[in-house]
Amino acid sequence: MSVDLLIRGGMVYDGTGAGPVRRDVLVCDGRIDALTTGDADIEARRVIDATGLAVTPGFIDIHTHSDVSVLLDGRAQSKVHQGVTTEVVGNCGFSAFPVSAPSFSDHVDLLAGIGDDPVRPSWHDLAGYADAVHDAGVAVNVAPLVGHGQLRIAAAGMSAQITGDQVRKMRGLLEESLEQGAFGMSTGLTYVPSSYAETAELETLCSTLAGYGALYATHARGDGFSGMREAVALGRATGARVQYSHIALNEPNSWGRGSELLAVLDDARADGVDAACDVYPYDASASALTQYLPAWVQEGGVSALRERLGDASTMQRAEADLAAGWGDGARIPWFWDRVVLARTDAVLDAPEGATIEAAAAGAGMSPARYVLELCREGGNRVQVVLFYRAEADMRTFLRYAHCTLGSDGSAIPYEQHGRRPHPRAFGAHARVLGRYVRGLGDLDLGGAVHKMTGAVADRVGLRDRGRLLLGLAADITVFDPLTVADQATFLDPCRPPVGVHHVIVDGVPVIDAGCQTPARPGRVLRSR
Incomplete structure (x- = not known):
C-alpha cells in the first residue's frame, strides 16, 4: 500500500468527543485514506512520527475576522501555528x-x-472574493x-431608515450569496449600519436563512440577556439556526451571572x-x-x-453623552484605565499600548473628548482592547455543552510593527x-x-471536515498535550504558541516540525 503521508x-x-485511540493516519490525494493499527505494510512519500503526540482534526x-488579512498575507501565521486549518469569516456583520x-x-x-490595513475590493460578490483569495494564495481554508452590514450598505447605503423594496433587495443579495456557497449570515448589532436593523x-x-438551512450568527x-433574548426570538419566529457569537457579560453588574445567561439559551433549546x-x-x-x-x-x-x-456645539454634546457611558439602553460606566489602545496608525500621535486614561491625560483632554477626536481623525481604523469581563463567566461558557471555540481574531503575521492586537489571534486554541x-x-x-x-463543522455545515474519518x-x-500552551500576552501578543508540531491542510504540510512551510493549499470552501 502506497500513500502520500x-x-x-x-x-x-x-x-467526535471520544477519547484517544492509538492509530496510524494515512493520507492520499488530500483525503484520509485509512486509519490503521500499524500492522499494515505501508509505503509513504512522507512519514511523521507522532509517538507521544495527539493527532486531531x-x-x-x-468566529474570525480574517476576511481581509488572508488577502494581505496568505501565510496566516497567527492561526496555522496554533493548529487552525479553517477560518470562518464574515462575522459581526462584516464581510x-x-x-x-x-x-x-x-x-x-x-x-x-x-x-486590517485598507483594501479596495476588485470584486462584488462571493465568487469574485473567492477568486481573489485563490489568486493571493492562503495557507488555511476560508x-x-x-x-x-455589507448587505445593508449594498441595498440602502448608510441610511438608518430602510424601505420594503430595500429589504427585498437585501434578501435577493443574501440569496445570491447563499447560492454561491455562503454558510450563512452574520449581524453586528452594535455596529453601524447593522445596528439600525429592526x-x-x-x-x-x-426566514431566508431558514429556507437554506443556513446559519444566523449574531453579535448581539x-x-x-436582552441580546440573547432577541437572538433566540428570531430563531423561534423564523426557524433559523442561531449562533450567538462570542458570548460574554460585559456589564460589571452582570459579572458572575454566566449560568443565568445560559439558562436563556437552554430554555429556547427546550422549545x-x-x-x-x-x-x-x-x-x-x-x-x-x-x-x-x-x-x-x-x-x-x-x-x-x-x-x-x-x-463645536455637537462635539460638546457628544462628549457629554459619551462620558455618561457606553452600550445600548442602560449605559455601562467607563473605566478608562481598562481601555487600551491596540492600533492607532499614529492618529493624534496616540501611543499604542497605552490606556485611554493615560493617553488622554498626555494629550491634555478629557477621555471622552480624546476618544471622539481619535474617531474623527481615524474613523474605524482605531482599535481598542476592553478589560470588561470576568474569567469565571468565560469558563462557565467554555464548559457549556452547546458552546464551541472561536477566537474573534484574524489570521495575521507575527510582525505587527509595534501594534498590540488582542492575543486571541495568536493563542486562543493553544490557550x-x-x-x-x-x-x-x-x-x-x-x-x-x-x-x-467536529462540533464546529456540524454547526457551520462543513460536511467533509472536522473529524478524522475515512x-x-x-x-x-x-x-504535544503535555506542553502545548499559548505565549501571547496583552503586552506582548505577537508570540507563537509552543507544542504544536505539525499542521496539515488538505493533505499538505503547512507547519512541519514547528516551522511554517511555503505551502498555500487553502481555499474558499462552499456550502454547495
Missing part, C-alpha cells in the same frame, strides 16, 4: 462582499472596522458568512430553537473604537461622523489546550478537541 504512532482524537475557528459600486466607499469604511428586517432575512446588542454559542478564552474584548460612540454620532458612517463632530484542559481541568482533551473541530479532507493537527 503516514502519521505514525499518535494518539488519535477523532473530533485541524482546528476550525468558528468582504457584496460590494456595490454606488456605495463603494462605505463598503471600504466598514471593512476598515475589522482592523469558510465565508455574508455580513449583514425586528421585521431581521425576520425577513432569517443590548446587555447579554425547539436550534441555538448555540461560541466563546473565546480571554476576559477582554477588542474592536473598533467607533463601536462605543453614541448611535447618533455614528449615524451615516465615517464621513457623516467627521462632519458632525466638526461642529484552551494548555490552560483550560491541562491546567484547570475545565475540559477533557477529547471534549476540547470536539469543541474546536474519506474526509485531510486537515490534521499534531501537538
Whole structure:
C-alpha cells in the first residue's frame, strides 16, 4: 500500500468527543485514506512520527475576522501555528462582499472596522472574493458568512431608515450569496449600519436563512440577556439556526451571572430553537473604537461622523453623552484605565499600548473628548482592547455543552510593527489546550478537541471536515498535550504558541516540525 503521508504512532482524537485511540493516519490525494493499527505494510512519500503526540482534526475557528488579512498575507501565521486549518469569516456583520459600486466607499469604511490595513475590493460578490483569495494564495481554508452590514450598505447605503423594496433587495443579495456557497449570515448589532436593523428586517432575512438551512450568527446588542433574548426570538419566529457569537457579560453588574445567561439559551433549546454559542478564552474584548460612540454620532458612517463632530456645539454634546457611558439602553460606566489602545496608525500621535486614561491625560483632554477626536481623525481604523469581563463567566461558557471555540481574531503575521492586537489571534486554541484542559481541568482533551473541530463543522455545515474519518479532507493537527500552551500576552501578543508540531491542510504540510512551510493549499470552501 502506497500513500502520500503516514502519521505514525499518535494518539488519535477523532473530533467526535471520544477519547484517544492509538492509530496510524494515512493520507492520499488530500483525503484520509485509512486509519490503521500499524500492522499494515505501508509505503509513504512522507512519514511523521507522532509517538507521544495527539493527532486531531485541524482546528476550525468558528468566529474570525480574517476576511481581509488572508488577502494581505496568505501565510496566516497567527492561526496555522496554533493548529487552525479553517477560518470562518464574515462575522459581526462584516464581510468582504457584496460590494456595490454606488456605495463603494462605505463598503471600504466598514471593512476598515475589522482592523486590517485598507483594501479596495476588485470584486462584488462571493465568487469574485473567492477568486481573489485563490489568486493571493492562503495557507488555511476560508469558510465565508455574508455580513449583514455589507448587505445593508449594498441595498440602502448608510441610511438608518430602510424601505420594503430595500429589504427585498437585501434578501435577493443574501440569496445570491447563499447560492454561491455562503454558510450563512452574520449581524453586528452594535455596529453601524447593522445596528439600525429592526425586528421585521431581521425576520425577513432569517426566514431566508431558514429556507437554506443556513446559519444566523449574531453579535448581539443590548446587555447579554436582552441580546440573547432577541437572538433566540428570531430563531423561534423564523426557524433559523442561531449562533450567538462570542458570548460574554460585559456589564460589571452582570459579572458572575454566566449560568443565568445560559439558562436563556437552554430554555429556547427546550422549545425547539436550534441555538448555540461560541466563546473565546480571554476576559477582554477588542474592536473598533467607533463601536462605543453614541448611535447618533455614528449615524451615516465615517464621513457623516467627521462632519458632525466638526461642529463645536455637537462635539460638546457628544462628549457629554459619551462620558455618561457606553452600550445600548442602560449605559455601562467607563473605566478608562481598562481601555487600551491596540492600533492607532499614529492618529493624534496616540501611543499604542497605552490606556485611554493615560493617553488622554498626555494629550491634555478629557477621555471622552480624546476618544471622539481619535474617531474623527481615524474613523474605524482605531482599535481598542476592553478589560470588561470576568474569567469565571468565560469558563462557565467554555464548559457549556452547546458552546464551541472561536477566537474573534484574524489570521495575521507575527510582525505587527509595534501594534498590540488582542492575543486571541495568536493563542486562543493553544490557550484552551494548555490552560483550560491541562491546567484547570475545565475540559477533557477529547471534549476540547470536539469543541474546536467536529462540533464546529456540524454547526457551520462543513460536511467533509472536522473529524478524522475515512474519506474526509485531510486537515490534521499534531501537538504535544503535555506542553502545548499559548505565549501571547496583552503586552506582548505577537508570540507563537509552543507544542504544536505539525499542521496539515488538505493533505499538505503547512507547519512541519514547528516551522511554517511555503505551502498555500487553502481555499474558499462552499456550502454547495
